[in-house]
Amino acid sequence: MIIMMNCFPCFTSQKSRNSPCTTNETNENVEHDEFRPPVAATTKRIEERETEQTSLKTFNFRELATATKNFRQECLLGEGGFGRVYKGTLQSTGQLVAVKQLDKHGLHDQRLLVFEYVSGGSLQDHLYEQKPGQKPMDWITRMKIAFGAAQGLDYLHDKVNPPPGTCDSLFLSSRVMDTYGYSAPEYTRGDDLTVKSDVYSFGVVLLELITGRRAIDTTKSNDEQNLVAWAQPIFRDPKRYPDMADPLLRKNFSERGLNQAVAITSMCLQEEPTARPLISDVMVALSFLSMSTEDGIPATVPMSSFRDKSMSIALSRHGSCSVTPFCLSRKDVNNKSSSSSDSEDEEEEKAEKEEEEESIRSKKKEEQEETAGDSDDGSDSNSEKDQEEEHSQLEKARESSSSSSDSGSERRSIDETNATAQSLKIKYSYSSEEEDNEKLSSKSSSKSNEESTFSRYDSDRDHDDSSRNTSMRINSLAHEDNEEDEEENLETRSYRDHDDSPRNTSMRINSLAHDDDEEEEEENHETRLEHIHSSKTEDQSVYSDDDAGEASGESSLHRIEAEEEEHISSDHD
Numbered sequence: 001m002i003i004m005m006n007c008f009p010c011f012t013s014q015k016s017r018n019s020p021c022t023t024n025e026t027n028e029n030v031e032h033d034e035f036r037p038p039v040a041a042t043t044k045r046i047e048e049r050e051t052e053q054t055s056l057k058t059f060n061f062r063e064l065a066t067a068t069k070n071f072r073q074e075c076l077l078g079e080g081g082f083g084r085v086y087k088g089t090l091q092s093t094g095q096l097v098a099v100k101q102l103d104k105h106g107l108h109d110q111r112l113l114v115f116e117y118v119s120g121g122s123l124q125d126h127l128y129e130q131k132p133g134q135k136p137m138d139w140i141t142r143m144k145i146a147f148g149a150a151q152g153l154d155y156l157h158d159k160v161n162p163p164p165g166t167c168d169s170l171f172l173s174s175r176v177m178d179t180y181g182y183s184a185p186e187y188t189r190g191d192d193l194t195v196k197s198d199v200y201s202f203g204v205v206l207l208e209l210i211t212g213r214r215a216i217d218t219t220k221s222n223d224e225q226n227l228v229a230w231a232q233p234i235f236r237d238p239k240r241y242p243d244m245a246d247p248l249l250r251k252n253f254s255e256r257g258l259n260q261a262v263a264i265t266s267m268c269l270q271e272e273p274t275a276r277p278l279i280s281d282v283m284v285a286l287s288f289l290s291m292s293t294e295d296g297i298p299a300t301v302p303m304s305s306f307r308d309k310s311m312s313i314a315l316s317r318h319g320s321c322s323v324t325p326f327c328l329s330r331k332d333v334n335n336k337s338s339s340s341s342d343s344e345d346e347e348e349e350k351a352e353k354e355e356e357e358e359s360i361r362s363k364k365k366e367e368q369e370e371t372a373g374d375s376d377d378g379s380d381s382n383s384e385k386d387q388e389e390e391h392s393q394l395e396k397a398r399e400s401s402s403s404s405s406d407s408g409s410e411r412r413s414i415d416e417t418n419a420t421a422q423s424l425k426i427k428y429s430y431s432s433e434e435e436d437n438e439k440l441s442s443k444s445s446s447k448s449n450e451e452s453t454f455s456r457y458d459s460d461r462d463h464d465d466s467s468r469n470t471s472m473r474i475n476s477l478a479h480e481d482n483e484e485d486e487e488e489n490l491e492t493r494s495y496r497d498h499d500d501s502p503r504n505t506s507m508r509i510n511s512l513a514h515d516d517d518e519e520e521e522e523e524n525h526e527t528r529l530e531h532i533h534s535s536k537t538e539d540q541s542v543y544s545d546d547d548a549g550e551a552s553g554e555s556s557l558h559r560i561e562a563e564e565e566e567h568i569s570s571d572h573d
């Protein structure tokens with residue numbers, strides 16, 4: 001973490017800067033695409049070694065002094081919060097390095113950190129200090145940089161041994177102090193720093209990329225000097241997201257891509273560390289946002305890509321995930337005018353309403369099951385009573401939702417949304433087309449009179465001839481432990497709910513009718529995702545269940561079972 005945060009603002013370009021400290025310019029063309037662990041140095045160890053886990057290398061002081069010509073002024077690259085950074089050439093290998101000399105007057109002793117030399121300048125140079133005639137950095141490049149940075153942080157959080165957080169606290173605290181504008185609120189509160197503190201700092205960098213504004217800019221008016229403070233009210237008002245974009249982009253980005261990037265940023269910058277996403281999920285989301293597409297609209301993100309479902313739900317609110325009820329298809333996005341936000345608002349309000357309703361139903365079901373467990377008799381009459389209660393609760397939720405949407409101002413904040421999203425656990429299961437069609441047809445006749453969440457998808461299906469439609473249903477579940485039992489209960493409940501229309505707790509997406517292009521793209525994403533997740537455990541691997549279905553050439557039915565934890569519905573109690 002410590003090392004890589006300093007590497008974030010740097011990336012390579014083909015041309016190198018000439019420096020008297022450069023003795024072997026051919027090394028400038030070192031391949032940087034692939035992430036490699038940083039190199040660290042300390043004067044306390046004189047032997048050079050490689051460990052199996054991290055490939056950490058140590059150097060002796062003499063070697064680094066020679067490389068930097070005894071830390072000569074002409075080798076000075078710049079100075080940061082830690083101290084000065086010198087360019088050097090390792091005599092043994094000829095490799096170019098940047099040697100950061102931690103401030104001698106601080107409490108760091110004589111510590112040096114060694115980085116691969118990055119020849120293209122810093123992110124700040126490219127974002128804020130463009131040379132005359134230099135083109136502003138485009139949207140996709142910004143997303144690629146964010147993706148690369150997330151990969152680096154993911155490596156440090158998940159793969160390096162020892163992971164960040166085991167470093168000595170003195171070092172950590174100095175570093176954080178010097179990165180004012182990037183430090184997480186828990187640091188100011190004096191709380192422990194965790195990997196989620198890094199996620200916050202990453203969020204600040206992401207916000208810089210989106211807005212083209214510095215984390216701290218004292219040249220701006222008081223209320224705009226601190227970037228995060230400036231952005232927080234905007235995070236709560238999605239209509240204003242497009243206003244956040246760097247004006248230098250001249251609106252050359254898809255609105256959906258921007259909305260998703262802002263949504264991710266907003267999650268990273270949550271006040272409460274536990275509400276922030278895992279960097280691995282941020283990385284996956286950015287892997288999609290950084291893909292160039294013909295129409296400039298980012299790919300839809302398969303929900304199963306994420307370890308924590310809060311990310312998929314947050315993205316789905318901005319029209320991304322391919323299997324969520326709230327997302328828009330590419331066709332929909334194309335049909336939307338870039339500035340229109342009314343229909344998006346409606347979509348979001350509808351999604352919020354559905355979420356609230358689902359939450360109430362789920363809670364009710366849990367209670368019903370508990371009651372059924374306590375007493376064997378009288379469950380029918382109880383269930384009727386419960387259903388009446390449920391109905392009235394749903395009505396209340398609808399009323400409050402519609403009154404807030406009428407006022408147009410009482411929008412749920414992103415923070416609240418994320419908190420709700422955070423508590424949703426979603427599981428997937430797949431079955432064959434035959435089986436699914438059977439289930440779907442028996443349900444379709446009893447489809448709720450209630451306004452369908454999935455009407456958009458249904459209509460897509462109606463206009464699509466493809467036999468490879470992907471179907472999905474979302475059902476609410478009360479318990480997580482015994483999946484098989486639940487599966488049966490789920491089906492029973494699901495059918496009963498249809499009979500009880502319009503209080504239909506079973507939500508279905510009958511079609512995510514992909515056109516051929518999207519189908520192809522989906523495949524590409526799957527490949528990429530598999531790559532990203534290759535180091536994850538088997539049960540986290542993506543699409544493992546899908547493979548069987550695809551092998552038989554059948555479309556698969558994705559069933560999402562959403563379980564809401566008790567605290568979600570506490571709002572409605």
Ligand SMILES: Nc1ncnc2c1ncn2[C@@H]1O[C@H](COP(=O)(O)OP(=O)(O)OP(=O)(O)O)[C@@H](O)[C@H]1O
Nearest residue numbers: 006077078079080081082085098115116117118122
């Ligand atoms: N690996 C590197 N390759 C090339 N230049 C580098 C490298 N690391 C740092 N520099 C340059 O050295 C200067 C100081 O870097 P440093 O990392 O100390 O700055 P910073 O990111 O502002 O510091 P801090 O992390 O303490 O906030 C920067 O201008 C940066 O461009």
